[in-house]
Amino acid sequence: MRAEHAPAVAALWRQCFGGNGNRGGDLRAAVADERGLSLVAADGGGQVCAAVVGGFDGYRGWVYYLAVREDCRRRGLGKRMMREMEKRFAELGCRRVCLQVQESGDGNAFYGALGYTPEKRNSYGKAIA
Ligand SMILES: CC(C)(COP(=O)(O)OP(=O)(O)OC[C@H]1O[C@@H](n2cnc3c(N)ncnc32)[C@H](O)[C@@H]1OP(=O)(O)O)[C@@H](O)C(=O)NCCC(=O)NCCS
Known part of the structure; x- marks a missing residue:
């Protein structure tokens, strides 16, 4: 994911996750990720059609916000994104x-x-701001 993708990724996440996503507020960490765990896919016209972000704590890889644009679903794109994430995690x-x-x-x-x-x-969470 590069900085120029951020607005389209934010829009995709808002569409897919509404108030449950990071609301597209801040993609700086995803863009700055140097381990190759922030991925986007583009359609033939160069428009973002899928995105996913990963984190690695040294043992577990965590997958966040996998989203495929509605008009691109059920064509195996989500699966390809996840297979690529798994490959990168394994590496x-x-x-x-x-x-x-x-x-x-x-x-x-x-x-x-x-x-x-x-x-x-049990999944715990707490708003701190
Ligand atoms: C979930 C999501 C990422 C799937 O992306 P996708 O590109 O449509 O998935 P794929 O085409 O790779 O699907 C692979 C397989 O998963 C299953 N699958 C995918 N979406 C499904 C659905 N809505 N209902 C039932 N099975 C589904 C099917 O077995 C599918 O294979 P098939 O199409 O040959 O039957 C996409 O629907 C999405 O972005 N949803 C909104 C955001 C979301 O829920 N993200 C995941 C949780 S964070």
């Missing part, structure tokens, strides 16, 4: 890939189809 020495999805939503069937299984955890 960094990552042993396990984790992510969270809303209880209902496209993500459940999608990640299930890619071999991800739900794990019982």
Whole structure:
């Protein structure tokens, strides 16, 4: 992901996640990522049609905000983005890939189809600003 992609990625995330995403407010960390874990895909016209951001803590790779533009879905693009993320994580020495999805939503069937299984955890959060 490069700086020029940021506005289109922010718009895509707003569309896909509304108030549950990072609201496109700040993509500086994704753009500055030097490990190649912030990915975008563009359509034939050069327009952003998918984006995903990853983080690596030394053991687990975390996947955030995978989004495919509505008119580009069900063509295998989400799967390709995730396979590329998994490859990049593996190259960094990552042993396990984790992510969270809303209880209902496209993500459940999608990640299930890619071999991800739900794990019982309590997910905590706190607003600090
Ligand atoms: C989830 C999402 C990323 C999937 O992207 P996509 O490019 O359409 O996915 P793919 O075409 O690679 O799908 C691969 C497989 O996943 C499954 N799948 C994907 N979307 C599905 C859906 N809405 N319902 C049921 N199964 C689905 C299918 O098995 C599909 O294979 P098939 O099309 O041959 O049946 C996309 O729907 C999206 O951006 N949704 C909104 C944001 C979101 O929910 N992100 C994920 C959680 S953070």
